[in-house]
Amino acid sequence: xxxxxxxxxxxxxxGLVAACVLSKKGKKVLVIEKNEKxxxxxxxAESLSYxxxxxxxxxxxxxxxxxxENFISALSEDLNHTVLKINDSKNIEFLQTSASxxxxxxFINLINKYNLFARTLRSFMFKRPPRVKSGSRSDIWQLFxxxxxxxxxxxxxxxxxxxxxxxxxxxxLEDNIESNTLKGLMSNEAxxxxxxxxxxxxxxxxxxxxxxxxxxxxxxxxxNTNSFLNIIENICKKNNVEIQTNKTVxxxxxxxxxxxxxxxxxxxxxxxxxxxSNTDPKTTYLELVGASNLDTDFIRRTKNYRTKGTVAKVNIxxxxxxxxxxxxxxxxxxxxxxxxxxxxxxxxxxxxxxNKLSLNPCLEFYINKNQLSANVYFIPYLINSSHDKEKxxxxxxxxxxxxxxxxQIISSIIETPNDIENKYNIYGGHWSHGDMEIDQLLMxxxxxxxxxxxxxxxxxxxxxxxxHPGGGITGINGINAAKQLLKxxxxx
Amino acid sequence: xxxxxxxxxxxxETPFHKRTFEACYNNDWYRWAGYxxxxxxxxxxxxxxxxxxxxxxxxxxxxxxxxxxxxxxxKFVDKLVTRDVTxxxxxxxxxxxxxxxxxxVIDDGTVFCFDKHHLxxxxxxxxxxxxxxxxxxxxxxxxxxxxxxxxxxxxxPLSCKIxxxxxxxxIENLKPFFFDNFNLNGSKVTISRTGFSxxxxxxxxxxxxxxINVWDSLFKFNRDYKILPAGMNALEMVRIEAGxxxxxxxxxxxxxxxxxxxxxxxxxxxxxxLVDLNKNYFTGKRILxxxxxxxxxxxxxxxxxxxxxxxxxxxxxxxNRKEIGIVTAGMWSPSLKSNIxxxxxxxxxxxxxxxxxxxxxxxxxxxxxKIWAECLVVKKQFFNPQRRHKVxxxx
Numbered sequence: 001x002x003x004x005x006x007x008x009x010x011x012x013x014x015g016l017v018a019a020c021v022l023s024k025k026g027k028k029v030l031v032i033e034k035n036e037k038x039x040x041x042x043x044x045a046e047s048l049s050y051x052x053x054x055x056x057x058x059x060x061x062x063x064x065x066x067x068x069e070n071f072i073s074a075l076s077e078d079l080n081h082t083v084l085k086i087n088d089s090k091n092i093e094f095l096q097t098s099a100s101x102x103x104x105x106x107f108i109n110l111i112n113k114y115n116l117f118a119r120t121l122r123s124f125m126f127k128r129p130p131r132v133k134s135g136s137r138s139d140i141w142q143l144f145x146x147x148x149x150x151x152x153x154x155x156x157x158x159x160x161x162x163x164x165x166x167x168x169x170x171x172x173l174e175d176n177i178e179s180n181t182l183k184g185l186m187s188n189e190a191x192x193x194x195x196x197x198x199x200x201x202x203x204x205x206x207x208x209x210x211x212x213x214x215x216x217x218x219x220x221x222x223x224n225t226n227s228f229l230n231i232i233e234n235i236c237k238k239n240n241v242e243i244q245t246n247k248t249v250x251x252x253x254x255x256x257x258x259x260x261x262x263x264x265x266x267x268x269x270x271x272x273x274x275x276x277s278n279t280d281p282k283t284t285y286l287e288l289v290g291a292s293n294l295d296t297d298f299i300r301r302t303k304n305y306r307t308k309g310t311v312a313k314v315n316i317x318x319x320x321x322x323x324x325x326x327x328x329x330x331x332x333x334x335x336x337x338x339x340x341x342x343x344x345x346x347x348x349x350x351x352x353x354x355n356k357l358s359l360n361p362c363l364e365f366y367i368n369k370n371q372l373s374a375n376v377y378f379i380p381y382l383i384n385s386s387h388d389k390e391k392x393x394x395x396x397x398x399x400x401x402x403x404x405x406x407x408q409i410i411s412s413i414i415e416t417p418n419d420i421e422n423k424y425n426i427y428g429g430h431w432s433h434g435d436m437e438i439d440q441l442l443m444x445x446x447x448x449x450x451x452x453x454x455x456x457x458x459x460x461x462x463x464x465x466x467x468h469p470g471g472g473i474t475g476i477n478g479i480n481a482a483k484q485l486l487k488x489x490x491x492x
Numbered sequence: 493x494x495x496x497x498x499x500x501x502x503x504x505e506t507p508f509h510k511r512t513f514e515a516c517y518n519n520d521w522y523r524w525a526g527y528x529x530x531x532x533x534x535x536x537x538x539x540x541x542x543x544x545x546x547x548x549x550x551x552x553x554x555x556x557x558x559x560x561x562x563x564x565x566x567k568f569v570d571k572l573v574t575r576d577v578t579x580x581x582x583x584x585x586x587x588x589x590x591x592x593x594x595x596x597v598i599d600d601g602t603v604f605c606f607d608k609h610h611l612x613x614x615x616x617x618x619x620x621x622x623x624x625x626x627x628x629x630x631x632x633x634x635x636x637x638x639x640x641x642x643x644x645x646x647x648x649p650l651s652c653k654i655x656x657x658x659x660x661x662x663i664e665n666l667k668p669f670f671f672d673n674f675n676l677n678g679s680k681v682t683i684s685r686t687g688f689s690x691x692x693x694x695x696x697x698x699x700x701x702x703x704i705n706v707w708d709s710l711f712k713f714n715r716d717y718k719i720l721p722a723g724m725n726a727l728e729m730v731r732i733e734a735g736x737x738x739x740x741x742x743x744x745x746x747x748x749x750x751x752x753x754x755x756x757x758x759x760x761x762x763x764x765x766l767v768d769l770n771k772n773y774f775t776g777k778r779i780l781x782x783x784x785x786x787x788x789x790x791x792x793x794x795x796x797x798x799x800x801x802x803x804x805x806x807x808x809x810x811x812n813r814k815e816i817g818i819v820t821a822g823m824w825s826p827s828l829k830s831n832i833x834x835x836x837x838x839x840x841x842x843x844x845x846x847x848x849x850x851x852x853x854x855x856x857x858x859x860x861x862k863i864w865a866e867c868l869v870v871k872k873q874f875f876n877p878q879r880r881h882k883v884x885x886x887x
Contacts, residue, residue, distance in 0.1 A: 303628060
C-alpha cells in the first residue's frame with residue numbers, strides 16, 4: 001500500500017496551489033479529483049482580474065497579462081446602453097452613457113471611496129486571520145493591527161468605512177447617484193453570487209470584499225484562468241505530485257482524533273498522516289469526517305453555515321454571430337450586465353427568499369462570436385426538488401431578445417446550483433462555498449472552531465473557498481492552509 | 493380550556509392531579525416544566541420523615557423523557573454522554589451526564605435500555621434541541637415522550653415491602669439501576685430501582701390512564717404503614733442528604749448559562765468518575781482530556797457545618813477571611829443530626845478534612861443573627877444506608 005505525506009481532497013485551484021507549496025517542501029503529495037478535469041469551480045471563470053503578489057512570490061510563477069481592453073456594458077431597455085472602459089482600478093472612463101455629468105462624477109467618486117476601503121481590507125485579508133477566544137499574543141496583536149490599519153484611514157474615512165460596512169448598497173447608491181442604470185451596474189457586483197439583495201445589509205461589505213479579492217470593483221479580464229491553472233498543474237507535475245482523477249473520497253478514517261487514511265469510492269484505502277480538504281466545510285465535516293467524531297456544538301455550527309447557491313450558469317450557442325442592438329461591436333469583448341435598477345434586483349431576490357424561480361432574473365454575460373455564457377441570478381438552490389430548466393432558458397431568452405439582434409438558438413447548457421452541487425460535491429452549489437457575510441468572514445470563516453485552516457481533527461486542514469479569505473480565484477486559501485500544515489508539523 | 497382572559501397558558505395538571513390536589517392541604521404549587529407540582533402538601537418535615545422512615549410518594553411526571561429509537565441508538569447515547577454506554581444491557585439503567593464542547597456539564601439524567609435499538613433518557617431540563625443536534629449523522633429518532641408517561645417516585649425503607657404486599661412479583665430481587673415491567677394492582681407499570689432520595693426506592697412509570705389506580709394502590713396499606721405524598725421541598729431535603737446535585741441550583745447548565753465562567757466541568761462538580769476518556773469520541777472529550785491534566789481551581793464539596801442554622805446562600809471564607817466560594821444548597825439534616833451543605837471552595841480547601849468558614853445570616857424575629865461557623869470539608873454523599881444497595885431488598 002502506498003503512503004503519502006499529504007492527501008489533498010479535490011483538485012480545485014486551491015488544492016493544486018496547496019500541493020505546489022507542499023511538494024516544494026519535499027512532501028509526497030496525492031491529489032484526488034472527482035472530475036476528469038482539474039480546476040473545479042475555477043473552470044467557470046474565463047478570466048481573472050487579479051493574481052496577488054503573495055501567490056506569485058510563493059509559487060515563483062510568471063503569468064502573462066491579457067492586453068485586450070476591458071469594457072463593461074450596462075444594458076438598458078431603451079437601448080441607451082452605458083459602456084465603461086476599465087483601465088485599472090483607479091482609471092475608469094465612460095464611453096457612452098445616458099447618465100448626467102454629475103452622476104458620472106459621483107459614480108467615479110463612489111468607486112474611489114470603495115477602492116480606498118478595499119485596499120485597507122486587502123492589507124489584512126490575504127494573511128492568516130487571528131483566532132477568537134484563543135488569548136494568544138499573536139492573535140491579539142493581529143486584531144490590534146487590523147484595527148490600526150482601519151484607524152490609519154484618517155478620522156473622516158474611518159468613520160465613513162464604519163458607517164457603510166454594515167450598510168446595504170442601495171442606500172449608499174441612492175445617496176449619491178440618480179441614474180438607475182449605474183445603480184444597477186454597481187449593485188450587480190455587490191449581490192451576484194450571494195444571498196443578498198441590493199437592500200440587504202452587508203451588501204457593501206460583500207462588494208468591498210470582492211473588490212479586495214479582485215483588486216478591482218468590476219471583475220475584468222486581465223489573466224486567463226486556464227493559463228493560471230496550467231501553470232500550477234505543471235508545477236505539481238514537476239514536483240512529482242501524484243494526481244488521480246475520476247475518483248472521490250468517501251470517508252476520512254479517524255483514529256483517536258488523528259487522520260489515519262482515506263477511503264475512495266473505488267474501495268481503495270490510502271494511508272496518510274495529513275489531509276487538506278479542498279471540498280467545502282459542510283461536505284468535509286458532515287460527510288467525510290462524520291458527526292460521530294465531532295462535538296455537537298461544532299456540528300450545530302456546521303449545519304448552520306449558510307451555503308445556498310443562487311447563480312446558474314447558462315451557455316447558449318447561437319446560429320450566427322451575436323450582435324447587441326445599438327452597441328458598437330468593438331465593445332463585445334467585454335462584460336454585459338443586465339440589472340436595470342435596484343427595484344428589479346430586489347424583486348429577483350424576493351423570489352430567491354421563497355425558493356422560487358425569478359421570472360425576471362439578473363444577467364451577467366460574455367459573448368464570443370456565436371456563443372454566449374451567462375451567470376443568471378437569482379436561481380436558488382433547492383433541497384428536495386429541481387428547477388425546470390426550460391423555464392430558466394425561456395426567461396433568459398425573453399431578456400436577451402430585447403438586446404440581441406434576431407438569431408436562432410442552436411443549443412444550450414444550463415447548470416443550476418443543484419447541478420453544481422452534484423458535479424463538484426459542493427453543498428448548495430455555492431460559488432464561494434458559503435455566504436460571504438459578516439458572521440462568516442475572517443476569523444469566523446467558516447465558523448468558530450474551524451478558523452485558521454485547522455479543524456478539530458489533528459492532521460486535517462481546510463483549503464477551500466469556505467476558509468478565509470473566501471471565494472474568488474486567489475489561491476491564498478491553498479497557500480495559507482499548506483503553510484498552516486507545515487507550521488503545525490514544525491517545518492514551516 | 494380556552495382562557496381568553498390570560499395571556500399565558502395555565503399550568504398543566506399531571507394525571508395524578510385529582511389526588512395530589514386533594515392531598516395538598518396548603519394548596520402550595522411549584523411550577524415544573526409547565527406542570528403544577530405540590531411544593532408542600534401539609535408539612536415538609538413530616539413528608540421528609542415519611543420518606544426516611546416509611547415511604548413517600550412524589551409526582552415526577554413533569555420529568556423530561558426522550559425516546560431514542562433506531563439502529564444507532566446506543567452509538568448516539570455514547571456520543572452524547574461522558575460514560576461508556578456501549579456495554580449497556582436490556583433492563584439496565586445508567587446514570588449519565590453530558591457536556592458541551594468546552595467540557596462544561598449541560599445536564600444529568602438516567603438512560604434506560606429497553607433493547608439495542610430503543611433507549612430512553614430521563615432528565616430534569618429540556619434537552620430536545622441538544623439531543624436532536626447530537627443525532628445528526630446517526631440513524632436514530634429522538635422523540636419527546638414526556639407527556640405520554642406518568643411517573644411517581646416511591647422512596648423509603650418500606651417501599652419494597654409495600655410493593656411486595658401489592659403482589660408485585662419478584663420486586664425484591666430487582667437490582668439497583670435495573671428496571672422491569674410489572675403488574676401493580678391490575679395496572680401495567682414499569683418499575684425501576686432508582687430515585688433521588690439516596691435510600692431504597694423505586695420509580696414507577698405508567699400510562700396516564702393508569703395513574704389514579706397506581707396512586708391509590710400505593711396508599712392501600714396506609715392503615716398500617718403511614719406513607720405520605722411528598723412535595724418538592726421534602727425532595728430537596730433528601731437529595732441534599734443523598735449528595736445529588738441539581739442543574740441550575742448547584743451548577744448552571746452549560747446550555748443556559750450566559751456568563752462563560754459560570755459553567756462547570758464534571759471534575760469541578762466532583763463527577764470525574766463519570767468521565768471515561770478511553771471510550772469513543774463524545775462531545776467535550778478533547779477539552780476534558782486537557783482539563784484532567786490541569787489542577788482544579790474550584791470544586792463543589794460537601795460541608796459539615798458547626799451549629800444548627802442552615803447555611804443557605806452563605807459565602808465561604810478561609811481562615812484569613814478571604815472569600816473562597818459560596819454555598820449552593822444547605823439544610824439541617826434531621827436524620828443525621830447535623831448541619832450539611834454543598835459549596836464551592838478554592839483549590840487550597842478541596843481536600844476532605846479541610847477547614848473553611850461560612851458566614852450565616854440567620855433570621856430571628858425580624859433581625860438577622862450573623863454566625864461565623866466553622867465547616868469541615870466532607871464527601872458530598874452524607875446519607876447512604878446499606879438497605880439502598882441490598883439485593884434482595886428488605887420486605
